[in-house]
Amino acid sequence: MTDSTRKKIIKWFWIVVTFPVLLLVFMILLVWMFADIPSFKDLENPDNKLATQVIAEDGEILTTFHIENRTYVSYDEISPNLVHAAVATEDVRFYKHSGIDFKGLGRVLVKTILLHNSSQGGGSTITQQLAKTLYPRAGMGRRIPGIYHAKMVWIKLKEWITAVKLERDYTKDEIMTMYLNSIFFGSGAYGVRSASETFFGKLPSELSVEESAMLVGMVNKPTRYNPAINPDKALTRRNFVIGQMEKAGYLDKSQRDSIRLIPIELNYEVQDHNAGLAPYFRDMVRRVMNARKPRKSDYTMVEDYSADSLAWATDDLYGWLEKNKKADGSKYDLDRDGLRIYTTINYKMQKYAEEAVAERIRDLQADFRRDLRSKTHKPFSNDIDEETRDRVMRQARRWSDRYRTLKKEGLTEAQILKTFSRPVKMRVFAYNKKGYADTTMTPDDSIRYYKSILRTAFVAMEPGTGHVKAYVGGPNYRYFKYDNVRQGKRQVGSTIKPFLYTLAMQEGMTPCDKVVNLPQTFVLPDGNTWTPRSTDKEQWIGKTVTLKWGLTNSSNNISAYLMKQFGPEAMADMMRRMGIQSHIDEVPALCVGPADLSLWEMVAAYNTFPSRGVYIEPMFVTRIEDNQGNVISEFTNRKREAIGENTAYLMVNLMEGVVQGGTASRLRYRYKLMGEIAGKTGTTNDNADGWFIGYTPTLVAGIWTGAEDRQVHFQSITYGQGAHMSLPTWGIFMRKVVEDGTLGISENDRFIAPAGVSFDLNCTGGDNDATDVQQKTEDYYFE
Structure with missing residues (x-):
């Protein structure tokens, strides 16, 4: 070989070797100079669609708003097992390279690109994989030859530079x-x-070696190695990761072999919008924060417009997303901005409330299924006429997704109705272990089926602060999204009577004042008369009874007597003073509870009694922070004196009689609650609605139960009364709260009498109050 030949070979060798390197360096310089490389701020705050956290008062995360269910954790909140598994499997030289692993790239170049052996894996480091999240691959022209690969090279270079910067x-x-x-x-x-909670129901810091290996094994192909979908493939992949951990020195061989034998154990629950604690509460928070400035044309009832207009003007949380902007002037996004909403909800109480609701409504539904056997046109009550049944069904069809979809497709009314009588396969809610049943039925039958499912609502508040401690809007959020706490308004029945008795106490009467128990007749403005139906046994008619006896036994006669003394206008005014904002018909019948009110406003009104006469607007959010922990807004509650402290204490005494020996006495003998409790049950016409609102010195809670339609209800008052439908939920919940022992609620809590006032409350509300014909008066002593 001549010298010139040797020089040419050497020359071309260096050209072949150095040209690609120089070209690569040149391209990197071009990318560095001209490409849109993320800034340090972008690297620290990538657009990762952070989930907004809804946080309980003790710091526990109740639920989230999210598009991508993502919640950041710090390094010290991550199990070392997880870090070891990630390094061993994804980037064994993670602690040695500076963002790019050239040894790994060499392997990819030779084995994957030149030898077409893709089993060797990629050469991306963990840092590069992190950088990759900043450059999505979607919409890069994969089907156009050349364009896709050119864009991939450009993006890969950007990722390398970003990795180095990281x-x-x-x-x-x-x-x-x-x-x-x-x-x-x-x-x-x-x-x-999110992954550790979804698959194992625990925090990342609590993950074991095998659980960490399971999660890291899924990174490569999340669906193929999902243990809930493909358990065999997931087990194989998990054990591969465990083997990699042994190779990397994080496990010895005996540990590897023993851990590989551990079966996969999941606590699997997809953290979607239907899962988690307090889903009804989360939706209520979203509705309040998303509220727009009220327009009168959007409202049917002027009272609702007035209430929302007042909230817009005085409540900083109402319409928060409309009233508050980011520094750049854009709106906050609950699903993307990673806000932290700190609430007054107590995590344990919320859990106990959901458990109590689930336990009671399941048993009550069994009662209702038995009741349905006596119905001719299930689920409607036997006293409902055909025209009403048809109207309810027609309305339900038109509200259904099926009807709206077929209407958009251009089908006629007759064609649409025909589809509702054709059997189809469907999945429906059911009280079984799965929570659903796969069946075949007609859409009309599915409507009837769902109308036979009883609904319920529960809310608890703290006296003195108005802090909402628990909130359950229905029996099952996945299938029943409607919030019966705030959105629903139903007749309140006898739970309205304490407002009338409050008026009597405010006007100078006392629990032990006596009246004659007789039916009362009212002359109406049109000249007709109205006499409330007596609910008392015949043996008590004509007796002289105390007011406490009247409330304890929920006597319509005594309520009507008080209505005659004070009038419906005065009663309605008292209700408004105590926080009722819904429409109230100022008619004599108001004394027996025909008003449609929400559980939310009723419980808030009852909270006035243990709060010593002060009405406190319910408060459920204390502050909002951004995703960096900076406080954006803080909230305080609003209070006003609604009734006198003496009146509030007298009402507590009156309502304790209901629990001691009246319609709520089963709290004592069945649920063994021995502390001081006051409350009132409520049952509406035809047993369509069952209520109970009760309170202790430290907690107020209320429950409503009924069907979606008032035409669907128990035939018998034995099952349809508030004492059977709703009171047991209260008893189950309070029993759990008291037995917990860590919530600051005890059976030793006591209602405190106003300072400087002496009350001689020597009546019990029992039978003795009705048989003693001698009038007794109260002695007051003011210091």
Whole structure:
């Protein structure tokens, strides 16, 4: 070989070797100079659609608003097992390279590109994988030859530069934290916090070796290695990760072998919008924060417009998303901005409330199924005429998704109605272990089926603060989204009577004042008369009874007597003073409860009694922070004196009689609640609505139960009364709260009499109050 030949070979060798390197360096310089490389701020705050957290008063996360269910955790909140599994499987030289692993790239170049052996895996480091989240691959022209590969090269170079920047400005622990918070694990879980809760029901810090290996194994193919979908493939993949951990030195061989034998154990629950604690509360918070400035034309009832207009003017939380903007002037997004909404909800109480509701409504539904056997046109009551039944069904069809879809497709009314009588396969809610049943029925039958499912609502508040402690809007959020706490308004029945008795106490009467128990007749403006139906046994008619006896036994006669003394206008005014904002018909019948009110406003009104006469607007959010922990807004409650402190205490005494020996006495003998409790049951016409609102010195809670339609109800008052439908939920809940022992609620709590006032309350509300014909008066002593 001549010298010139040798020189040419050497020359071309260096050209072949150095040209690609120089070209690569040149392209990197071009990308660095001209490409849209993220800034440090972008790297620290990538657009990861952070879930907004709804946080309980003790710091526990109740639920989230999210598009991607992602909640950041810090490095010290992550199990070392998870870090070890990630390093061993995804980037074994993570702690040695500076963002780009050239040894790994060499392997990819030779084995994957030149030898077409894709089993060797990719060469991306953990830092590069983190950088990849900033550059989505969607819409890159994959089907157009050349364009896709050119764009991929451009993006890969950007990722390399970003990886280097990440390594330069962050520690390895910080990079690992960002990486584990960015991964998609399948089943709607973004980030390790969401994944650990979805698959194992625990925090990332609590993950074991096998659980950590399971999650890291899913990173490559979240669906294929999802243990809930493909358990065999997931087990194989998990054990591969465990083997990698042994190779990397994080486990010894005996540990590897023993851990591989552990079966997969899941506590699997997809953290979607139907899951988690307090879903009805979350939706209520969203509705309040999303509220727009009220327009009168959008309202049917002027009272609702007035209430919302007042809230817009005085409540900073109402319409918060409309009233508050970011620094750049844009609106906050609950699903993307990672806000932290701190609430007054007590995590344990919320859990106990949901458990109590689930336990009671399941048993009550069994009672109702038996009751349905006696009905001719299930689920409607036997006294409902055909015209009413047809109207209710016609309305339900038109509200259905099926009807709206077929209407948009251009089908005629007759064609649409025909589809409602054709059997189809469907999944329906059911009280079984799965929570649903797969069946075949006609859409009309499914409407009837769902109308036979009883609905319920529960809310608890704290006297003195108005803080909402628990909130359950229905029996099952996945299938019944309607919020019966605030959205629903139903007849309140006898739970309205304490407002009338409050008026009597405010006007100088006392619980032990006596009146004659007789039916009362009212002359109406049109000249007709109205006499409330007596609810008392015949043996008590004509007796002289105390007012406490009247409320204890929920006597319509005594309520009518008080209505005659004070009038419906005065009663309605008292109700408004105590926080009732809904429409009230100022008619004599108001004394027996025909008004349609929400459980929310009723419980808030009852809260006035243990709050010593002060009405406190319910408060459920204390502050809102951005995703960096900066406080954006703080909230305080609003209070006003509604009734005198003496009146409030007298009402407590009156309503204690209901629990001691009246319609709520089963709280004593069945639920063994021995502390001081006051309350009132309520049952409406035809047993369509059952209510109970009760309170202790430290907690107020109320329950409503009924069907979606008032035409669907128990035939018998034995099952349809508030004492049977709703009171047991209160008893189950309060029993759990008292037995917990950590919630500051005890059976030793006492109602405190006003200072400087002496009351001689020597009546019990029992039978003795009706048989003693001698009038007794109260002695007051003011210091």
